[in-house]
Amino acid sequence: MPQSNIIILTDPASKLPVHRSRVAIYPIQGEYSRDKLMLQRIRSYIAFLETRLEEHSQQQGHLNHYIFTDSDVAVIDDLGQIFKNYPNFDLAFTFRNNKEQPLNSGFIAVRGTPDGVRRGKVFLQEVLKVYRSKYIKASRMLGDQLALAWVVKSHPSFDAKRFTRPQAFLEEIGSASVLFLPCAIYNWTPPEGAGQFHGMTLDVKVVHFKGSRKRLMLESWNFLNSSSSSSDVSDMLCLILKSGRTKYDF
Template sequence: MRLCNGWRRFLLCLPLIFFLPHILSVFELHQDSTIENLHKRQTKKFDHLVLGPAAGEGLQDRLQCQGIKALNRTHYSASSEHSNLGESIAFVTVFAAYGSNTDRLLSGGSEHLVTVGNVSYNKVERSMAILNVFINFIQVTMPQSNIIILTDPASKLPVHRNRVTVYPIKGEYSRDKLMLQRIRSYIVFLEARLKEQSQRQGRINHYIFTDSDVAVVDDLGQIFSNYPNFDVALTFRNNKDQPLNSGFIAVRGTSYGIQRAMVFLQEVLKVYISKYMKASRMLGDQLALAWIVKSHPSVDAKRFTRPRAFLEEIGGVSVLFLPCTLYNWTPPEGAGQFHGMPLDVKVVHFKGSRKRLMLESWNFLSSSPSGISDMLCLILSSGRTKYDF
């Protein structure tokens, strides 16, 4: 350094040399703090809908919105449930209400209530509201379908709706074991259906197992007619570690289909218990599904990067892979959110903090002349915001 030639100038520069790293460190700390505060502001949960720009503007075959008004229309299918005589569809979900008495005590005060529209909910009531909206969407888009709720025999679910059955199955429904219990409940349920199937002459009842925080926004009967050769259908996304989502599993209701679905789910359960019990509270079933599928030599993992349905035989079971972008579209996760919402989306999955958005969407649909397309604009414009559920 020319400015510091000679001892005199060196001594003058010495304090600067000593304090410069400290100054830079303070600057970096301040910068990190600013970024952290910005992140906190972005992840703050809201108690009302926050509308933003709808992703996918100008992209072909994507929903185009002006505010919450759809500029084009989704490819809504006419009901196909009567197209195959003697075939029907039942939706199956696992639902558990945790510590009802404790939750009511904890949420008794107004500070613990959450208000959506004109209704205030405590913790237990929120879960029941989500379950009822799940039923509402199915009864609008697929009114001839039955809905079956698998639950703990100790739960007394106050669900009294047409075409809705509460089906108790013994098991461990604690929060830490619910995902494990869900697979077990599916297997027990299918085993009972297999026994009934032998008594049904010519009548087939297909099953779609879903989480209860999904909205079915189009008829799903076309899965079974358009893809007649599958036993089990799963949804996939472009995610290297977790390419499969367990929130949507379809099973063909023939004897062979049910048998093979049971074999497949039993293998999932076996891998789950042996490899992923540390993830039993969440994700264990998805990790087990991914392990089974990716370890099969015929499966090309690159196919999960392209949103096109494909069929593979895995352990003697014909598995149909359906893209999440259509059959399990999630507002806050995955690359699909940046590319908007496909016009032919069938299922919207309100994961995590999007539960308020699910209730708000139903309120919007049921209280205004706007149709499903406008409601989807509401979801698309609000989906990246975290809410208070």
């Protein structure tokens, strides 16, 4: 996505050397301790969207959509098609067939219109409220995903069985139109452990290097930079296929 800008939301105390065009550091005050990191992530997303709303109220500029991702995510295809193919959603999440944790918070898309940003902010504020009231003991890990699932599944008209079918769908949750995208395409994670991995489909658009898979990020990046055919995505797919661990983690 060569026309996109990368904005790193981070602790103001962090010193991140950035020497690339279209990349900016956006410091946000907050609690960045290990035990509060997932809680702070939602706060940071809300704070960022609030600044976007202020910009919209002050001037009518170019429309920018936003995609929040974890730092262990690699985008390997153009995600702009999401906003073109699904023109009626305000924000989007990725889902999987997991009863307790059907939604993964490592990928969140927000339509860049004033209404989209406003509704996205309100939705995340509700998730934060549930996070604090019900899942604060899980603030170190997974609490945001549990809170997100609670907000979605507690909506009277929502059918959780839709999470069992890997097909995108749209649902009205509160005041927001929410798009649910399958993790198998938009938040794919290389499985780990002997006998678990059966390949990566070519329609995958986002790879999420969760847990110990993070070791693959540097390996993949170095391989891409050193390869004489660095533009050939199939080379990267083959590299991921070589991965294997004895332990599976979330």
